[in-house]
Amino acid sequence: MVTTAIERAVRRVIDDMHANLGQEITIDDMARTAMFSKFHFTRVFREVTGTSPGRFLSALRLQEAKRLLLETDYSVADISSQVGYSSVGTFSSRFKACVGVSPSMFRAMGGFTPEVGREEPPASAGSPPRATLRGRVQLPEDRSPGYCFVGLFPTPVPQGRPVCCAVLKGPGAFELPDAPAGTWYVLVHSVPYGQEHTPTGGGRADVVSVGRYGPVTVHADTLLMPADIVLRPLDALDPPVLTALLDMRTTALEAVAG
Template structure:
């Protein structure tokens, strides 16, 4: 069944601008839509709809960085019938509006030296736990590396807590709010291909149940995501300055 899911993922990458439905994707896999939905979610960790949305927004990020197209034109190109719906989805997933992301992408790229502040303003939760460990860089990773606690298994939106691992590979998140979180580490290859996007290196652990006063140790190893992983959408995945910098 995995090869049928891979075929569906290829279809999503090739036809993201079309009005693809669950029925359409199940038809490409030649199975019932209910069986397809179960198997796709088992293999990729997300529903076909969420995978499709991630691919659309990743292409929108590329168009915002590299073309002068308007936000409305980009929304249509990546399969949205409403610019308002596109802007809302983009802002939730990237942690920046489309226009804000375009402006950020035109800021001169400089190494990030500040650790981003936790999302959600200055208020501190009453009870927090701590998460720390060692990040193993894998092949080709170059600093800086950031490690954050996110709400879900996809690297989308803003983290509730973030730290730099840097060259040492050690990271410490001292004030992670109580709750269930996924730990995501992000890095970029030390050498990037000129004029092309290069896949973010990624490590993920979770779900982690964080309770007040408790400490977790998690060791992570970075690697390039395979075809089963939806694109990384958070603005933290892009090199250079980002909206959460302290």
């Protein structure tokens, strides 16, 4: 059970991450900010956010890079330095792996991607047939509806290409018909109609809604329970949505439908 004191400590660390994205921040630094031992801090941070401190910091840096690419004229080299990378090549590789497109392409396309891609797990001889995961996305009455991206990811952080995905015209039933065997997380992201350009970093509780289900283990010979996911406002404790696929528009919907 996460206590209010632990959550406050984690928020202090995340605030410090935001304030020092271009600086080296070690686990020891974070633990001191939280006023916990390193071991205890790492454990409670994962409990609160769903991921490790290092992965969370990396996600924040790439989210800031996305913002700078869209809102400034800084070069890719300048941006990589501003968000804590000493090598432009390392930054560009990491950005493409997590966002789905290169930094220059992300800027050229205004933060969108023209198609929805999938990350295919390595095929092996005798691979079992795939399963279908069904469920429903629900939106509280006080939240404005919009397109919903539903993706199956290997971690609780929405980054990189999903192994399965669907874009819904609004909250409701979904089906992921080609889920491979493995352990996955169902991650959902939604913004109101007409606000698809909204940044997807933490703190946009007024606009961005998110939801998570899992971990769920997929077996070809097992009937999967329906995944009922209730969306909630995006919080600063949530890892930012990095995948460019979540910056939705009609062409993305058509790509998934096709």
